[in-house]
Amino acid sequence: MRKSDKKPLLDKLNALTPAQRQRLFQQAARFRKTELNKNRNQRPDSTKKYRHGQEDTGSFQKRGAQNKPVSLEDWALKLLAAGEFDPDEAAADADVVTYGGRVISVKAGACTVITDDFEHRIKCLLRPELTLAQRSDLAVGDLVRYSQSDDGTAIIESVEPRRTMLSRPDPHDGRIERVIVTNIDIVVVVCALLDPPLNTNMIDRYLLAIERGGIKPLICVNKIDLANGDEEILAAMNTALEPYRQLGIDIVCCSADAGVGVDQLRQLLMGSPAVFVGHSGVGKSSLLNAMNPELALETRTVRRTTGKGRHTTVNSNLYHLPGDITIIDTPGVRSFGLWQMEPEELRWYFNEFDEFAPQCHFSNCSHTHEPQCAVKAAVEANPALLRRYESYLRMLETLDKSSGK
Ligand SMILES: Nc1nc2c(ncn2[C@@H]2O[C@H](COP(=O)(O)OP(=O)(O)O)[C@@H](O)[C@H]2O)c(=O)[nH]1
Ligand SMILES: [Mg+2]
Numbered sequence: 201m202r203k204s205d206k207k208p209l210l211d212k213l214n215a216l217t218p219a220q221r222q223r224l225f226q227q228a229a230r231f232r233k234t235e236l237n238k239n240r241n242q243r244p245d246s247t248k249k250y251r252h253g254q255e256d257t258g259s260f261q262k263r264g265a266q267n268k269p270v271s272l273e274d275w276a277l278k279l280l281a282a283g284e285f286d287p288d289e290a291a292a293d294a295d296v297v298t299y300g301g302r303v304i305s306v307k308a309g310a311c312t313v314i315t316d317d318f319e320h321r322i323k324c325l326l327r328p329e330l331t332l333a334q335r336s337d338l339a340v341g342d343l344v345r346y347s348q349s350d351d352g353t354a355i356i357e358s359v360e361p362r363r364t365m366l367s368r369p370d371p372h373d374g375r376i377e378r379v380i381v382t383n384i385d386i387v388v389v390v391c392a393l394l395d396p397p398l399n400t401n402m403i404d405r406y407l408l409a410i411e412r413g414g415i416k417p418l419i420c421v422n423k424i425d426l427a428n429g430d431e432e433i434l435a436a437m438n439t440a441l442e443p444y445r446q447l448g449i450d451i452v453c454c455s456a457d458a459g460v461g462v463d464q465l466r467q468l469l470m471g472s473p474a475v476f477v478g479h480s481g482v483g484k485s486s487l488l489n490a491m492n493p494e495l496a497l498e499t500r501t502v503r504r505t506t507g508k509g510r511h512t513t514v515n516s517n518l519y520h521l522p523g524d525i526t527i528i529d530t531p532g533v534r535s536f537g538l539w540q541m542e543p544e545e546l547r548w549y550f551n552e553f554d555e556f557a558p559q560c561h562f563s564n565c566s567h568t569h570e571p572q573c574a575v576k577a578a579v580e581a582n583p584a585l586l587r588r589y590e591s592y593l594r595m596l597e598t599l600d601k602s603s604g605k
């Protein structure tokens with residue numbers, strides 16, 4: 201090959217990534233081998249030369265150009281000149297092409313990923329390194345890159361750092377954190393006005409976990425149609441929700457059945473990936489259906505004999521609705537136990553105390569038995585605050601019991 205012919209090819213070679221170059225040289229080695237075999241068959245007399253000559257050292261002698269070794273690089277250049285090497289195809293093997301997706305369910309050693317275009321669900325295996333690493337506690341919502349081989353096997357190659365996460369205490373050991381969903385902006389606490397009745401204790405526990413995760417809460421009270429316009433019931437609801445209003449939390453009162461408040465919910469969720477949490481039977485699936493009837497999700501039917509519902513949502517799921525709405529529904533967040541924490545830590549999760557706590561006589565005031573407590577004074581003047589304060593006392597009691605105090 202003449203020097204002037206070589207130059208552009210060398211430039212090409214240099215432009216390749218190290219992985220592509222490695223692939224090219226592997227291909228060149230195979231090419232050389234087949235060419236050598238061809239020559240061997242065509243020219244039996246030269247076989248010996250190759251065999252005992254320079255084949256082992258990685259070069260061979262060109263016919264007619266005695267003792268002029270052809271380097272592997274020259275073979276590589278030949279491939280480039282003939283257009284036999286496809287850098288992109290090479291990348292598929294050597295560099296590993298990966299695709300983006302989001303984890304929607306997790307099992308031991310495997311998970312299901314929904315593709316970035318929300319079109320496909322792909323079962324992916326975890327790399328052993330990933331399974332062993334701490335980060336392998338792969339959770340629903342994790343943004344991942346996966347590769348796919350020709351036989352269709354998909355493997356998680358990497359997990360992006362989590363932006364946010366919602367976790368709950370392990371039901372058996374409250375000190376262990378179980379991540380249930382990651383990379384969400386809003387946690388929608390769904391409850392029902394009636395059937396099951398509004399449970400503010402449950403809301404408070406969720407808020408604790410949401411606060412810990414640094415995520416924005418949204419309270420959604422469903423089934424308001426069941427009030428049948430009864431002023432008393434609606435007034436009681438407003439009273440129950442007042443503490444959350446004072447905390448500045450968005451509240452949507454809606455009815456999946458009557459289609460009330462559904463648009464408002466949609467507005468609040470646009471562009472912010474969210475997770476629905478809340479007890480079974482409050483209407484999470486019904487709300488999703490109301491937001492997009494095409495989903496046609498199965499909703500719970502109450503068994504007449506037991507009065508208990510069948511749990512229809514078994515797997516986590518991610519729903520992508522028109523208007524850039526992404527909602528994750530996971531059975532992992534049906535109910536939360538209380539976090540195992542130091543009782544002294546709990547007060548920091550009640551943001552409404554922050555305003556008054558600095559005026560307490562004792563700087564480490566727990567707002568329970570201490571004299572000259574500014575929080576207790578504030579509570580007496582504000583019924584909404586009183587209800588959260590009572591919730592605080594109840595949680596504190598649970599923590600004191602479990603911490604043996
Ligand atoms: N009256 C009334 N019933 C509802 C409403 N939304 C859901 N339901 C009923 O509540 C039950 C539980 O609903 P479902 O969506 O399965 O709850 P999930 O377990 O939270 O997903 C079903 O029988 C629904 O028909 C609503 O807005 N009003
Ligand atoms: Mg459901």
Ligand SMILES: [Zn+2]
Nearest residue numbers: 560565567573
């Ligand atoms: Zn105090």
